[in-house]
Amino acid sequence: FGIMLAEISLGLFSDLFVDQELREPFTQGEHALFHYGSSWSLPFFALIVSYGTLIPSTWLRCSRIVTVMAIVPLIIVLAAGVWEGIFTTSFVQSLLVQMTIWMIAAAAIAVFGASRIEVLLEAVSQARRLGQYQLKEPLGSGGMGEVFLAEHMLLRRPCAIKVIRPEFAGDPSVLRRFEHEVQVTATLTHPNTV
Numbered sequence: 073f074g075i076m077l078a079e080i081s082l083g084l085f086s087d088l089f090v091d092q093e094l095r096e097p098f099t100q101g102e103h104a105l106f107h108y109g110s111s112w113s114l115p116f117f118a119l120i121v122s123y124g125t126l127i128p129s130t131w132l133r134c135s136r137i138v139t140v141m142a143i144v145p146l147i148i149v150l151a152a153g154v155w156e157g158i159f160t161t162s163f164v165q166s167l168l169v170q171m172t173i174w175m176i177a178a179a180a181i182a183v184f185g186a187s188r189i190e191v192l193l194e195a196v197s198q199a200r201r202l203g204q205y206q207l208k209e210p211l212g213s214g215g216m217g218e219v220f221l222a223e224h225m226l227l228r229r230p231c232a233i234k235v236i237r238p239e240f241a242g243d244p245s246v247l248r249r250f251e252h253e254v255q256v257t258a259t260l261t262h263p264n265t266v
Contacts, residue, residue: 073123073141080115081144087112088152105166109149113174116145120175124182128193134186135179142175201225205233216240216250 087093096104120138127134149171153159200207205222211232212219217240222233240246 073119073127076119077141077144080119081148084112084145084148088148089155092156102162102166105163106170109167109170110174112145112149113171116141117174117178120178121181121185125185125189127186128189129186130190131183131187135183138179138182142179146172146175202233202235205231207233213237216246 120141123141124134124138146168149168153163153168202222204225206225207220207222209221210218211221217234217236219232219234222231223229224231236246236250
């Protein structure tokens with residue numbers, strides 16, 4: 073994302089300072105400046121929203137990073153307006169304010185997306201908790217249950233957890249069979265048994 077930001081920023085910088093393409097829309101009026109700002113806001117908008125929704129992070133970390141990403145094009149455009157000597161009311165209203173609105177919208181969407189993803193990841197983590205164990209991944213399944221690789225939360229020790237499938241959880245005969253299996257397994261004390 074940093075490389076993409078640098079590439080898009082370099083393109084905008086080149087457009088404004090090397091090719092001096094800001095003069096043409098400025099002479100054509102506010103409507104041309106508005107469209108020029110829209111065309112350059114879109115790549116930054118897409119990059120910022122993509123970062124917020126594709127990179128898992130906390131909303132606070134995301135807000136810091138997308139703020140920097142959103143400020144970069146505004147600084148470049150502001151510097152170009154001052155450099156070219158066209159820092160007028162129409163420049164500010166048609167280009168700078170409009171790009172600012174695009175960047176604020178992108179940052180808001182990215183931070184909201186990151187916060188929702190953060191909440192969902194926490195919900196998934198809570199759903200994969202079983203007592204003092206965190207279920208990691210399924211290892212296999214049989215007739216009445218499934219076995220998961222798990223980790224004891226306090227001891228940080230790996231283990232295997234077998235759970236009854238939801239469709240059998242209400243059947244008393246299956247529960248008795250499962251309890252019997254647990255009791256028989258608990259009597260095994262040989263060091264070579266899992």
